[in-house]
Ligand SMILES: Nc1ncnc2c1ncn2[C@@H]1O[C@H](COP(=O)(O)OP(=O)(O)OP(=O)(O)O)[C@@H](O)[C@H]1O
């Protein structure tokens with residue numbers, strides 16, 4: 001017989017071991033599906049690995065995919081720290097993409113264009129996140145529901161835009177006009193797609209970590225998230241903290257969209273994000289809401305995504321496996337988180 | 352002595368390096384009320400959790416009516432006839448009283464016997480005076496009623512032994528009498544009861560026998576509590592004598608806190624009606640009253656979280672204009688709340704964070720938006736040392752501290768900045784007499800330094816020991832203010848019922 005006992009403290013090495021355990025459990029659980037699809041489990045995972053992390057080109061491709069998830073992962077981690085349940089990173093990303101595409105299409109010097117794209121994208125994402133935050137602070141509307149539903153609103157607004165005014169009149173495809181060439185983010189390694197936005201994402205993570213751990217705003221975010229009443233009595237303006245958190249979170253998610261427009265697609269289309277906003281939730285949870293952990297977590301999910309496509313080509317296992325792995329990883333992590341609050345004890349040793 | 356109903360033998364339980372219980376023996380006979388005493392952290396709750404199956408002991412055995420049993424879960428405990436009323440209740444707030452009683456009571460058929468439940472509830476109510484409206488949702492019950500429901504729940508499941516962990520800490524003095532008569536009536540029917548309390552006069556009035564724990568071990572037993580002095584019991588608990596602090600004469604200075612005609616709307620709880628009072632430097636003013644007569648609203652207004660509809664408040668000569676916690680703190684108000692875990696500390700974060708929370712924006716702990724982690728840590732370490740807060744260090748989760756240590760942490764945090772006014776609610780609730788004594792001493796020190804202190808409390812004896820003047824609240828008004836030299840429990844009690852206010 002086993003049972004759960006409440007822990008009084010969590011050892012630090014848990015932060016490392018738990019996500020690894022969750023990932024291991026995920027791969028084991030998903031191997032059943034691969035076997036069901038008639039492929040060899042080891043071969044399939046092998047293909048996934050080499051295609052995503054096997055050589056330097058593969059690694060750059062994985063990093064390019066990881067970049068938007070680093071941003072959305074940071075967005076979610078910051079929000080969840082304050083217990084602002086932002087499930088809307090997807091919509092905020094799309095808003096950021098549209099805004100930066102709009103700015104990027106205006107002719108101007110390249111560096112200025114890139115800067116303005118980032119500003120516009122961040123502002124658009126922040127504006128979208130402001131909606132659920134305001135609804136919650138003012139009218140106690142559940143932020144999970146409002147931020148989630150807003151994703152659909154933004155998505156269909158984007159569709160209306162690219163099916164309507166932005167539609168490519170020449171080809172008739174529902175895609176926006178491209179941004180100016182000068183606004184394309186510079187590629188850092190010749191022959192790859194590794195663009196400036198990836199570096200920005202890698203720099204953003206330690207910056208956000210610093211903000212959470214070392215600034216008064218970060219302190220207020222943490223305290224508000226853990227105990228809003230104590231925060232209020234302690235002189236913290238809880239509503240203001242929630243709004244600030246939402247703005248920051250939305251801006252980060254918006255930057256994910258900026259990177260996709262400026263560094264990868266150079267325009268906006270309906271599938272500009274294969275759910276990077278939702279993946280950000282998985283990333284943040286795997287990282288245990290630690291901004292530094294967001295980077296490896298995002299790289300893991302990116303590797304699964306790129307790897308799954310290659311595996312699908314090589315072994316015939318449907319690429320949807322990537323989504324299953326993501327979902328399973330989230331569940332496994334949620335289960336693993338139980339062990340931070342509880343320990344398992346064997347009972348029956350009494351004699 | 353009749354054969355014991357329950358016997359615990361040689362129970363040992365450690366949490367890491369902490370030996371919470373060590374070779375503890377304890378027994379309860381049918382019809383007996385056993386007091387379980389000990390300082391904060393002596394291991395009372397742990398021992399009872401072992402008995403109730405929440406923790407597996409590292410060593411030792413439990414016997415029920417002479418037979419060794421293994422209690423691996425609370426379900427086992429309930430099946431063995433052991434019921435427990437925890438310090439924090441375990442009720443479903445949206446369900447009704449009856450539904451809460453019937454949770455987990457469906458028979459093998461899976462059917463729920465509402466009619467039978469109603470009949471049992473009525474019967475228990477008649478027998479022990481534990482009446483409850485079966486159709487009220489739990490969220491509508493007072494704390495005392497919720498506790499009653501927990502007791503009835505245990506009886507419903509056929510408890511032969513009832514454990515009550517500090518049941519009176521949450522009750523108003525008037526509710527305590529009702530609880531005691533119910534407990535006596537249950538004992539008269541052969542139930543065994545284990546009663547935990549830090550209030551020795553209650554223990555002397557109620558229990559037949561006591562077991563005293565100290566540092567996890569049995570320090571001694573008291574066979575005749577009614578005829579044992581509180582001082583002797585305290586000595587057993589602490590290992591040394593506890594002398595009540597002496598309140599010397601005070602020389603109050605000018606008023607440091609003035610409330611002038613403060614009224615609030617009945618937004619939640621009792622509204623305040625035209626409250627005017629003044630606290631002077633070097634004075635301790637008590638606010639007595641049956642709980643629910645506006646004390647909470649008063650504390651909220653003074654703490655700056657509630658803006659009154661009318662009236663003026665002045666702290667150290669400055670009029671409070673916007674009523675925010677930050678403003679009143681900046682004017683020199685310190686606050687020690689009654690609910691340490693909810694409005695005081697942040698249980699899931701390191702203790703150091705809670706200790707600097709109200710002053711995080713000041714230049715001591717931050718500059719230009721950046722924290723000063725070394726200063727924060729040093730401050731916490733310093734206070735931990737100065738107040739002898741028992742914990743592994745400033746980075747310990749605040750929630751892992753015992754009640755007495757949490758209270759010391761709050762006290763340290765507020766007193767470190769020499770407040771001009773201190774507002775305190777139920778300062779020693781749940782604390783052992785040694786810790787309570789320490790807290791009282793600190794208040795008297797602050798008073799000597801010229802701080803004006805308001806103590807909101809229900810324990811009249813405590814107020815009489817501590818306060819220079821005592822104001823009594825009744826229905827949101829100050830019913831009267833007595834000099835504590837002229838105040839007696841009887842006169843205060845009369846004011847608390849509103850008698851003089853109407854007469
Ligand atoms: N789950 C736990 N993990 C680690 N230590 C614990 C745990 N529960 C209790 N302790 C420690 O065991 C000791 C005994 O605690 P316990 O809660 O039993 O004391 P108590 O006598 O009930 O005190 P109080 O009067 O404050 O309620 C304390 O040192 C406490 O810090």
Ligand SMILES: [Mg+2]
Nearest residue numbers: 395396397516
């Ligand atoms: Mg206890």
